[in-house]
Amino acid sequence: MAAKIIKGIDIREEILSDIRKEVQEIKAEYGLVPGLTTILVGDNPASLSYVTLKVETANSLGFKEVQDSQPTDISEEDLLSLIAKYNNDPTIHGILVQLPLPEHIDEKKVLYAIDPDKDVDGFHPINIGRLMLGGSEVKFPPCTPAGIQEMIIRAGVNTDGAEVVVVGRSNIVGKPIANMLLQKDPHANATVTVVHTHTKDLASHCRRADILIVAAGVPGLVSPEWIKPGACVIDVGVNRVGEKISEKTGKKVAVLRGDVDFEEARKIAGAITPVPGGVGPMTITMLMKNTLNSLKYRLGIMQA
Numbered sequence: 637m638a639a640k641i642i643k644g645i646d647i648r649e650e651i652l653s654d655i656r657k658e659v660q661e662i663k664a665e666y667g668l669v670p671g672l673t674t675i676l677v678g679d680n681p682a683s684l685s686y687v688t689l690k691v692e693t694a695n696s697l698g699f700k701e702v703q704d705s706q707p708t709d710i711s712e713e714d715l716l717s718l719i720a721k722y723n724n725d726p727t728i729h730g731i732l733v734q735l736p737l738p739e740h741i742d743e744k745k746v747l748y749a750i751d752p753d754k755d756v757d758g759f760h761p762i763n764i765g766r767l768m769l770g771g772s773e774v775k776f777p778p779c780t781p782a783g784i785q786e787m788i789i790r791a792g793v794n795t796d797g798a799e800v801v802v803v804g805r806s807n808i809v810g811k812p813i814a815n816m817l818l819q820k821d822p823h824a825n826a827t828v829t830v831v832h833t834h835t836k837d838l839a840s841h842c843r844r845a846d847i848l849i850v851a852a853g854v855p856g857l858v859s860p861e862w863i864k865p866g867a868c869v870i871d872v873g874v875n876r877v878g879e880k881i882s883e884k885t886g887k888k889v890a891v892l893r894g895d896v897d898f899e900e901a902r903k904i905a906g907a908i909t910p911v912p913g914g915v916g917p918m919t920i921t922m923l924m925k926n927t928l929n930s931l932k933y934r935l936g937i938m939q940a
């Protein structure tokens with residue numbers, strides 16, 4: 637039987653519609669809306685397009701959005717002062733610094749300067765520590781892993797006791813999603829294995845996965861024979877493998893491919909995410925959810 641396709645695009649609309657409704661309710665009751673600032677340094681085209689999408693999404697939800705573009709040669713000191721300004725701004729509940737930053741700026745120093753209570757990306761060590769503790773300690777789960785977990789839940793895939801194999805151990809995807817799925821929680825409780833470039837016999841690990849999460853950044857790394865029949869396959873990889881002319885706009889656009897051979901894998905898997913249109917749309921969605929939650933923590937209508 638052909639696999640169920642888990643469409644991030646559809647799930648995104650459901651979640652955004654819930655957020656939009658809640659923003660209206662909070663505005664009516666407290667006269668406040670979530671405030672998000674997106675700081676972009678330089679003019680990297682990919683970063684600009686990510687930031688534009690975040691700004692548009694925040695505006696469409698009724699957030700206060702402050703897009704702060706800074707020149708490539710901004711000093712580290714000035715960038716840190718800017719973050720301090722937003723840390724102290726009570727109308728801002730989420731601060732996002734678009735990565736990568738220019739080489740003369742210490743990325744770690746900048747991310748660590750963000751108030752952990754406004755760290756809606758969930759990259760601050762305090763929030764990573766809270767994620768590790770799990771349960772009610774979790775305040776801002778990192779957006780891509782949070783999106784992955786949400787997709788698994790909404791696809792009706794049972795994680796309890798499942799064998800989960802995560803390919804990749806990055807701080808933004810592999811490590812946090814592995815940690816989230818091993819928590820003592822009804823939406824987790826999985827047995828998790830994390831594999832990487834030093835793993836012996838990658839295929840044998842993948843073959844026993846009930847849920848296979850692939851975040852390696854290697855197009856087509858996971859071949860169909862590595863997939864257990866009926867498994868849920870979450871392909872996080874977004875790899876630019878060429879260019880084409882868009883039928884919609886007539887402009888040149890990137891051809892994207894995941895880390896999994898989708899067409900072959902869908903014949904074996906029970907459920908699978910496509911690329912594009914799978915995990916990608918979930919990341920910004922969870923950023924919006926974290927920003928709304930930040931305001932709710934501030935108002936005391938949500939606890940962490």
Ligand code: NAP
Pocket residue numbers: 780803804805806807808809810831832833834838851852853854857872873874875915916917919
């Ligand atoms: P990353 O920091 O480059 O980490 C890649 C991980 O995969 C590393 O742990 C690496 O192992 C492992 N790996 C690479 N090649 C491998 C191989 N041949 N066999 C086994 N393991 C291998 O990447 P990332 O930031 O996690 O991103 C991964 C992919 O997800 C990229 O395509 C990225 O564009 C995509 N992504 C998508 C979203 C989204 O919103 N959809 C968000 C974030 C990332 P080592 O540690 O041993 O080097």
